[in-house]
Amino acid sequence: MPAEQILTNARVVTAEREFIGTLVLRDGVFSDVEEGHSRVPQAVDMGGDYLMPGLIELHTDNLEKHMSPRPGVDWPSASAVLTHDAQIVAAGITTVFDALAIGDVNPRGKRMQQLPAMLDAIASAEAAGHTRAEHRLHLRCELCHPDTLSVFRDLVEHPLVQLVSVMDHSPGQRQFANEAKYREYYMGKYHLSPAEMEAFITEQVANSQAFSDRHRRAIVEDCHSRGLALASHDDATLAHVQESAGFGMSIAEFPTTLEAAKASHAAGLKVLMGAPNIVRGGSHSGNIAAAELARHGVLDILSSDYYPASLLQAALLLAGQDNGYDLPRAIATVSQVPAQAAGLNDRGEIRVGLRADLLQARVHEGQAVIRQVWRQAKRVF
Known part of the structure; x- marks a missing residue:
């Protein structure tokens, strides 16, 4: 698992709102949650999929x-x-x-x-x-x-x-x-x-x-x-x-x-x-x-x-x-x-300092399709 993961171009769903944004995962927790796209080379493009808490x-x-x-x-x-x-x-x-x-x-x-x-x-x-x-x-x-x-x-x-x-x-x-x-x-x-x-x-x-x-x-x-x-x-x-x-x-x-x-x-x-x-x-x-x-x-x-x-x-x-x-x-x-x-x-929400338990999903014809899942920033699905 890389020391830091940057996930960008995602529809981020926090406990309060949803927005197109970027998440940074470090040491098993969310270290940054921000609006907009990341331009750093190692950022992974989520293709507009949802990122939601595990x-x-x-x-x-x-x-x-x-x-x-x-x-x-x-x-x-x-x-x-x-x-x-x-x-x-x-x-x-x-x-x-x-x-x-x-x-x-x-x-x-x-x-x-x-x-x-x-x-x-x-x-x-x-x-x-x-x-x-x-x-x-x-x-x-x-x-x-x-x-x-x-x-x-x-x-x-x-x-x-x-x-x-x-x-x-x-x-x-x-x-x-x-x-x-x-x-x-x-x-x-x-x-x-x-x-x-x-x-x-x-x-x-x-x-x-x-x-x-x-x-x-x-x-x-x-x-x-x-x-x-x-x-x-x-x-x-x-x-x-x-x-x-x-x-x-x-x-x-x-x-x-x-x-x-x-x-x-x-x-x-x-x-x-x-x-x-x-x-x-x-x-x-x-x-x-x-x-x-x-x-x-x-x-x-x-x-x-x-x-x-x-x-x-x-x-x-x-x-x-x-x-x-x-x-x-x-x-x-x-x-x-x-x-x-x-x-x-x-755990339980996307917020800085909490466990990076996370899922990536998209919706196709009304059906939720889960593409990836992370537990404490480690991909498990």
Whole structure:
């Protein structure tokens, strides 16, 4: 890697504005950000492409599909992590929080069995320098699972853990207030018979009543003692938001109603919604659309969730809608704001002194095409 790189003739997108300009990368950080073209011989012409900050992904379970690429198929975890990492960096994501689910609502699922292998594979690849994006861990705690608290306490001290979310996917509330949608989703996803579905619902409701409140309080207390960022999940009512704010959470993941999103935003929680929701034009669960929250000015963060390439595409779509989000504000939802919400104050925007995490992209017929990605000024894609 050269000691200094000069990238010129680019459409630079900072947290405040966009302009044709030049970036200088030195010692892994942005050492100069200026308008206009550079005339020095070593400057690299970007051909008018966008230069944007490397994307920050707070919540993706993309690794799971590589651990189990087909039903009944377990893939070697080291290979799965590297394949996942390649997809992540190709999407322009330079910092990713791999979401590891503690507590599996799938009666035939392998999440709990795969958890140690996934964590060890991520940590080993990071330590060996084999990953191109920087990987952190996000522990997603399914509160209604009997073993969630004990497994959480086994994992929370891992040095890569930096974000924890608490969720309850039992029927009749939050994401699945509409029980018909719950039945449709889980019968379709897990191929349950009607009798199996009835037993599944009965078990999930009973577990929620027995464990959710107790697990939520204990996990929140442990996170505060360790200084970990906390996220709520699927808040639907004002009471849910008041509880989350009272627990000192900084992120509201996937609020399901406009009321909950507005209240979360007003309480200082950063409202996170799925980028696929923007790309597809709505929620697959029948809840509030992310674009609707943007129209009310209460959408703060986008997450690719299950589809890494959706992150930049959704931000560009957001900037093109009638909602008050210009391009810098839309790109901030996938860079500056998630970085700040997770306590990563050294990255997330193009600014002198911050990490030179960067992507080069152009837009062709409405599709974002990522051409290069740098992490700390080193090209990784």
